[in-house]
Amino acid sequence: MKTKATLLIGTAVLALESCETKNYTEEDRITVTTNLENYVDSVESAVQMVPVHNWSLIDERYDSLDSRAEKVYNDLKVEDDNLEMIEERYETAVKNGKAQAENFERTADMHMNNVETWWDKTTADVEKGTKNTAEDIEDATQESLDWLEKNFDKLSDDTKKKYEEVTMKLQKD
Template identity: 80%
Template sequence: MKTKAILTIGAAVVALYSCDTKNYTEADRVQVTKNLESYVDSVENAVKMVPVHNWSVIDERYDSLDSRAEKVYKDLDIEDDNLDMIEERYEVAIKNGKAEAENFERTADMHMKNVETWWDKTSAEIEKGAKNTADDIEDATQESMDWLEKNFDKLDDNSKKKYEDITLKLRKD
């Protein structure tokens, strides 16, 4: 009877211990941290190179990686400031990226308005018989045209269309 009780208690302890085992390993922790850090690195680089992004997609991917990392850390019962530092870097990158995007959009709008104003003024003259050529573009307008051409791939679709329409009409005339 004593042996049966010891075996029962032993089985209960083993069962309890097996339920308490970790689902993740140290290698998992290292990998999820590396994945999260690599993603933040890529976000930091991307926002420096291109001003326009789909922020919701970026946030969704970060949240997915962060959630996985937190799950692994929690399972391993580890507290690590590294995740907090990575999160801080991510938030700064997003803040800076959004500020750059807003600045880019303001600059693009300014240049587009400059070109549109010039076009509206000169296209009326064309109808009166004055021929308009690329040589007739004023310096400030040419600067705007150059900026728009240089940043064409980064413009929103509406600005691209406006720019293409004006340059096409300008070449025809």
């Protein structure tokens, strides 16, 4: 009787295991890996082109793709260092992107401060009766204005607003 029960339990376990089908295929694994690699490629490219990003959205999308890939890999019981390498690339891209963004913001602030300092100084002259003209702009200030204009689309909204205010006042004078 004991042997019969053991055989029945063994048969049931074997039947359950043989009925257990994988949800994913090797093609799914290749697809999720490719999707994750392509996303990291796009993040690496984006941080080189534009310094300001919404990192929470970028992280959210990466986490979604990574989670899907991990499900497929776990289901297929496949260990692949490729996912770890992709994650390292992603973390490096984010780290570099954030560092570039901080550097860009420091540079933008420096140029905006230069323009604002010049503007404050020359505005005092205007009150004394001296008119500001575009020809009166010092070389360093013109360099800052040129840099801000060139990088306008990449500037923070606050810096864009300040730049527009100064340039509008300069055009009026």
